[in-house]
Amino acid sequence: MLPIIKRELWDRKFSLLAYSVVGIALIWLYVALFPSIKASSVQLEKLFQAYPKAVFQALGVQELSFNTLQKFLGVELFSFMWPILAIVFAISRAGTTLAGEIERGTMGLYLSLPVSRLRIFIAKYTSGLISMIVFVVFTVFAILPLAAAYGESISLATIMQLSALSFLFILAVYSATMFFSALFSERSKAYMIMGGILVVSYAANVVALLKSNLNWLHWGSIFYYFNPQDVLSNNGFKLSHAGVLVGTAVIFTLAGSIIFVNRDVSN
């Protein structure tokens, strides 16, 4: 199993590097922007108040204030750009590792070796998991030195909570995509279905925020359980939300492994 994990990590090192570099560059961009945003925060708050409230509700913005770096990153980066980057990374990695190999015809390379299908699944899952951890570490912990470089500070406890929540979010997306990757023989199908689910999930969360009588919809949205603004502003890491993300990951991983072990691999 170890040779497969090592090989997978080695083969996909450039994509991990690329996504991590983009993530760090985004943090740098937002941290560098912050001093000028902070200087204009009073005017910006007045400007925001002129907007319809629903616009910010739809974007999941809870507190319209940019007077701290935490609040600014929570609204601008971790509620929008970071999840998009993380989702694209997790979906592309999971879609390629099983369905992509079957589509390309290279899964037979692994299946012809004396390694059980379960171990192949675990090896491929684990290598992806390691990549997700590395991605989260780079793209969350980079806040600490970059903030310090611009004279701002964020507590380590906040960053730890943010990294835990970010990891659980990307883990849930990655595990669900692994399920579809185990189910299909074309990676595009895994991408499309997972992308579609996430769009519907995001829409459900927005509708739940806008319509109080449809508030129950947020229970079914992964974006309800991923609330970086609350973590960054109030150290509001909720164990119950973390439990849902972990549960989602576990269920999809188990289902994906069962499907992969029992399915036909014709290519």
Place this chain on the structure above:
Amino acid sequence: MAKGSKSTAAIDTTGLSKTFGSKQALSNVSFSVPYGSIFGFLGPNGAGKTTTIRCLMDFIRPSAGSVSLLGLDSRRDSTELKRRIGYLSSDSQLNPNWTGQEHIDFFEKIKGASANRAELVKRLGLDLSTKVRSLSTGNKQKLAIVLCFTGDPQLLIMDEPTRGLDPLLQNELYDILTEFAGSKKTVFFSSHNLGEVERICDAVLLVKDGRVVEEKSMASIRDMKVHMVSATTSQAFDVRRLQALPNVKVIAKTKTTIDLKIKGDFNLALRNLLMMKLTDLTVNHAGLEEVFLEQYKD
């Protein structure tokens, strides 16, 4: 017989069937391959050869029936079996971003080294330093053959192993397989080339439309061969004697040219042709589809 096995056959399938949706790909396929033999698996395109091989390798699961390899169950003992089996796919299953050496290193880490790997690489003239995406079809096939021998397997399962190889390398592979089987190991390979099967196999299984048509000895395979003969003469053809031969069919004829289809032994037909003053003569093997059409018209 392989260590730990109970069966007398290296491969034993019973009532193997496979459906894909409404399509019946295999229907009640049963056959046995004795230890130490080179066993050909012959059939036209779409006959079910690759599906059968993928069932043997546990890539796809049969809808019905059982498969025993080296005395072990193909599904329950899949991991152990793959330690003892060398597999060659009909389509390249190599990673385009790895070099040949990286493929070998990866296989050897999991399956163990092969005692004659260096010799095999040399015999096939394989360059291991190039990435697979830059290799020709023939070189990819050579690498797949070398990988097939990783871990010194007891049984080789090969799906069209000579695909993409030039005639010289095909001959080299025939020699390699014959030597392998000579050390009491077993080779099972699919082909749609009657000539190569005739040349190296001990026995042949014929499949068509997902069913076993029959198992043949090599002598009867020779009788199955069909030759397409075209002759040109400087004088008018007298076809009566040729038409009188039971294994000869006149396909086309002009005053000075004739096209024949000869099934099995062609000596008598050629003798009759040579009695005329020929200016040109070509003899070709008919394709396997033609042979099957001739042999199994129903």
